[in-house]
Amino acid sequence: MSNWLISGGTILTSDDAGTIIDNGYILIAENKIVAVGSGQPEISDVYQEIDATGMLVCPGFINAHTHLCMILGRSLGSDRTLLHWLSEAQIPLMQAFEPEDYAVSMELGAIENLKAGNTTICEVFFTPHYSDGVDEIAVNSLDKTGIRSILFRCTNDENFFDGFLETRSESVRRSEHLICHCQTSRTRVGVGPLVPWSSSPQAFEDAVQISQTKNVPLHLHTSETPEYNDLVRKRTGKSNVEMLADVGALGEQVMLNHCVHLSDSDIELIAETNTHVIHDPTSNMILASGVAPIPQLRAKNINIGLACDGPACNNTQDMIQTMKDAALLHKVVTRQPDILIAKDVFRMATRGGAKAIGMGDSLGAIQPGFLADLILIDTQVPHMTPLHDPIAILVYSARGSDVHTVMVDGEIVMQNRQILTVDEKEVLAKARERAKKACDRSQDRRKS
Numbered sequence: 001m002s003n004w005l006i007s008g009g010t011i012l013t014s015d016d017a018g019t020i021i022d023n024g025y026i027l028i029a030e031n032k033i034v035a036v037g038s039g040q041p042e043i044s045d046v047y048q049e050i051d052a053t054g055m056l057v058c059p060g061f062i063n064a065h066t067h068l069c070m071i072l073g074r075s076l077g078s079d080r081t082l083l084h085w086l087s088e089a090q091i092p093l094m095q096a097f098e099p100e101d102y103a104v105s106m107e108l109g110a111i112e113n114l115k116a117g118n119t120t121i122c123e124v125f126f127t128p129h130y131s132d133g134v135d136e137i138a139v140n141s142l143d144k145t146g147i148r149s150i151l152f153r154c155t156n157d158e159n160f161f162d163g164f165l166e167t168r169s170e171s172v173r174r175s176e177h178l179i180c181h182c183q184t185s186r187t188r189v190g191v192g193p194l195v196p197w198s199s200s201p202q203a204f205e206d207a208v209q210i211s212q213t214k215n216v217p218l219h220l221h222t223s224e225t226p227e228y229n230d231l232v233r234k235r236t237g238k239s240n241v242e243m244l245a246d247v248g249a250l251g252e253q254v255m256l257n258h259c260v261h262l263s264d265s266d267i268e269l270i271a272e273t274n275t276h277v278i279h280d281p282t283s284n285m286i287l288a289s290g291v292a293p294i295p296q297l298r299a300k301n302i303n304i305g306l307a308c309d310g311p312a313c314n315n316t317q318d319m320i321q322t323m324k325d326a327a328l329l330h331k332v333v334t335r336q337p338d339i340l341i342a343k344d345v346f347r348m349a350t351r352g353g354a355k356a357i358g359m360g361d362s363l364g365a366i367q368p369g370f371l372a373d374l375i376l377i378d379t380q381v382p383h384m385t386p387l388h389d390p391i392a393i394l395v396y397s398a399r400g401s402d403v404h405t406v407m408v409d410g411e412i413v414m415q416n417r418q419i420l421t422v423d424e425k426e427v428l429a430k431a432r433e434r435a436k437k438a439c440d441r442s443q444d445r446r447k448s
């Protein structure tokens with residue numbers, strides 16, 4: 001592992017004060033940032049240099065909720081609401097997957113995320129193939145790409161689609177195995193029932209127990225659509241968030257994803273328990289799910305991370321687009337231009353996500369002691385010229401494809417848009433082939 005000096009760029013540190021340094025430098029030793037300043041540092045050790053002139057340098061984005069396990073279904077069944085999109089298009093395809101599909105899905109998804117500047121992802125994994133050990137395949141494939149990830153091993157013990165059910169004891173045994181045997185410094189494992197209408201209260205309690213005893217985060221889809229809330233109320237007589245409170249599934253180790261349809265008392269429960277919320281504005285728009293009450297959650301000091309959601313529903317993994325969508329969505333529905341500003345969404349995409357995954361003190365900012373997960377964005381392009389306000393340029397003008405160089409854990413994983421860890425061309429070709437074959441098998445199953 002090398003020591004690096006990155007200099008000449010504009011550093012958007014995302015530190016507590018939101019410091020921006022023009023013509024700044026960053027020194028990296030092993031996998032940590034050791035110094036940040038302006039101009040050129042005096043150094044005695046040997047550093048490899050990266051010239052960041054004309055670039056923005058910022059912490060890698062944390063895509064706090066995705067489903068790379070569904071990537072082979074990208075664009076399939078568009079223009080439907082969540083439950084129709086799942087039952088009519090995506091689930092039949094997933095039922096036709098083979099264990100080998102998961103390796104290429106994870107590699108393709110990680111490449112796409114890295115190329116958009118997302119250095120950390122929360123993969124909310126689910127599959128009808130847990131008995132084939134595909135969770136281990138997925139974790140190992142993610143690790144190979146060099147991305148930082150938490151794979152949340154999600155499951156259901158009742159009322160879900162054919163083939164997707166796992167008994168409670170299987171789920172506990174396999175989750176514990178994955179946590180004990182497959183984690184690396186970059187690739188971690190978390191847990192969570194997949195959706196609240198298809199898991200028993202005891203399955204939630206199992207997940208809470210694993211989260212607490214193994215010290216891993218818990219990730220839960222929550223209150224995504226009104227139909228979703230109706231299903232939970234029919235089963236439990238409670239709101240989704242009240243149900244979670246009852247089974248002990250709120251707290252600092254818990255990430256609630258979506259939270260679109262919340263009551264005032266739901267918001268109180270989330271705030272009181274210091275539970276984290278993940279906002280997926282693009283997904284909520286594309287599936288016509290609704291508008292999450294982000295300004296109200298922020299007013300209660302609830303920590304919020306940002307996410308693209310899966311590539312099958314959002315269609316992309318571009319966190320820069322997601323930042324822009326978040327800011328624009330809340331401006332238009334409130335008609336207040338300052339309700340969520342560029343600085344706010346940048347913070348959600350960096351510090352907010354890091355805090356949500358329990359790494360608020362080591363990830364998501366460019367400051368000494370933090371992990372060296374950072375990206376360089378080339379601003380020498382027409383759509384970022386001239387550049388008066390670097391944060392506004394990043395959020396409102398840049399695109400994921402402007403990301404030039406990506407470092408994760410002190411290692412360069414993309415340089416000048418070339419992925420260095422896996423063979424991108426080969427992965428894309430394999431993904432096309434495997435998606436086609438899965439589609440064919442799915443059609444055959446429907447006919448038979």
Ligand SMILES: [Zn+2]
Pocket residue numbers: 065066067124221257309310
């Ligand atoms: Zn999801």
